[in-house]
Amino acid sequence: MVAVQPRRLLWRLAEVVDVVPETSRTKSLVLEVPGWERHKAGQHVDLRLTAEDGYQAQRSYSIASAPEDERLVLTVDRLDDGEVSPYLTDVLMAGDKLELRGPIGGYFAWEAKDGCPLLLVAGGSGVVPLMAMIRHRAAVGSDMPTRLLYSSRSFEEIIYREELETLAARDGSLEVIHTLTRSRPKGWGGYDRRIDAGMLEEVSWSPDESPLAFVCGPTPLVESVGTTLVSLGHDPAHVKTERFGATGG
Amino acid sequence: MDEHRLDGNAAAGSLGEVFSFEVTTAEYACGGCGRTGRLGGAMVYEVRELGIIVRCPSCDHALIRMSHNRRRYLVDLRGTRYLTTGG
Numbered sequence: 001m002v003a004v005q006p007r008r009l010l011w012r013l014a015e016v017v018d019v020v021p022e023t024s025r026t027k028s029l030v031l032e033v034p035g036w037e038r039h040k041a042g043q044h045v046d047l048r049l050t051a052e053d054g055y056q057a058q059r060s061y062s063i064a065s066a067p068e069d070e071r072l073v074l075t076v077d078r079l080d081d082g083e084v085s086p087y088l089t090d091v092l093m094a095g096d097k098l099e100l101r102g103p104i105g106g107y108f109a110w111e112a113k114d115g116c117p118l119l120l121v122a123g124g125s126g127v128v129p130l131m132a133m134i135r136h137r138a139a140v141g142s143d144m145p146t147r148l149l150y151s152s153r154s155f156e157e158i159i160y161r162e163e164l165e166t167l168a169a170r171d172g173s174l175e176v177i178h179t180l181t182r183s184r185p186k187g188w189g190g191y192d193r194r195i196d197a198g199m200l201e202e203v204s205w206s207p208d209e210s211p212l213a214f215v216c217g218p219t220p221l222v223e224s225v226g227t228t229l230v231s232l233g234h235d236p237a238h239v240k241t242e243r244f245g246a247t248g249g
Numbered sequence: 250m251d252e253h254r255l256d257g258n259a260a261a262g263s264l265g266e267v268f269s270f271e272v273t274t275a276e277y278a279c280g281g282c283g284r285t286g287r288l289g290g291a292m293v294y295e296v297r298e299l300g301i302i303v304r305c306p307s308c309d310h311a312l313i314r315m316s317h318n319r320r321r322y323l324v325d326l327r328g329t330r331y332l333t334t335g336g
Contacts, residue, residue, distance in 0.1 A: 009265050044258065046263075060258075060262065101262055104265065105258045105271075105273045106273050106289075107257070107258060107288070241256075242258050242289075243256040244256070
């Protein structure tokens with residue numbers, strides 16, 4: 001009668017295989033998870049840290065790797081006053097163990113067979129689950145027209161910049177459009193402001209083409225982009241959002 | 250109170266401790282304004298150590314309140330007219 005999810009999410013122990021710096025603030029954790037079942041691009045995991053006194057802190061992190069990839073990769077943004085992210089980015093090393101449960105979430109998830117042109121809109125580390133979609137798309141050889149509109153504060157803070165360039169260069173159906181909101185390199189020819197209605201209208205397909213939009217980033221960006229896409233005539237059921245609030249990192 | 254704003258997607262792991270269906274794709278109808286939407290698109294406030302409150306993104310009405318203490322859960326669904334799953 002209902003789509004029953006009979007399995008209970010169990011906490012399990014993952015091993016850190018590698019920690020890869022992406023930008024000065026973000027690192028990718030490459031994990032080996034015994035018994036990991038295939039995730040969908042866009043899903044996340046919960047991580048749980050336990051202090052010596054038994055205090056536990058739990059946070060959600062988006063999966064960056066494609067379902068087809070051999071290892072599970074999470075990309076973590078370091079929040080200076082965070083309880084969890086500084087540990088993950090500064091202390092954690094290969095060989096360490098992490099408590100994890102997932103994959104979680106079916107709403108903000110995409111599979112190549114879902115069809116529809118893809119409009120991906122990211123702010124900062126909101127690009128992580130969208131990168132999983134782009135990597136999935138590449139892994140299965142999908143030529144689904146896809147546009148990523150990606151807002152970063154500066155050129156240096158663009159996560160996965162080189163990989164995105166490489167993927168877009170060899171795949172004519174993938175377009176990556178950057179906007180830099182705080183500082184720009186000399187001669188920058190791209191957008192130089194926060195994402196607004198004009199930019200969305202220029203970048204997105206017309207609502208007639210029924211694109212599927214995934215929007216992920218800080219709460220104000222997600223609220224504003226989601227509302228604007230709907231006001232431009234996009235079907236609200238085709239605009240999926242994931243917010244990174246002040247989660248305490 | 251130490252409230253942290255999260256997303257319906259981020260709360261799926263915690264809500265999944267009590268609901269057996271996929272919560273992010275479940276559709277709610279808000280008891281406050283009548284808006285319908287997927288729980289994955291709703292707002293969530295996590296009250297540290299105590300539990301979470303899922304709020305309607307339109308009117309801020311509390312759709313679901315869930316608190317937990319060790320392995321005991323309390324779920325208050327007064328603010329939701331209905332939940333449908335399987336879509």
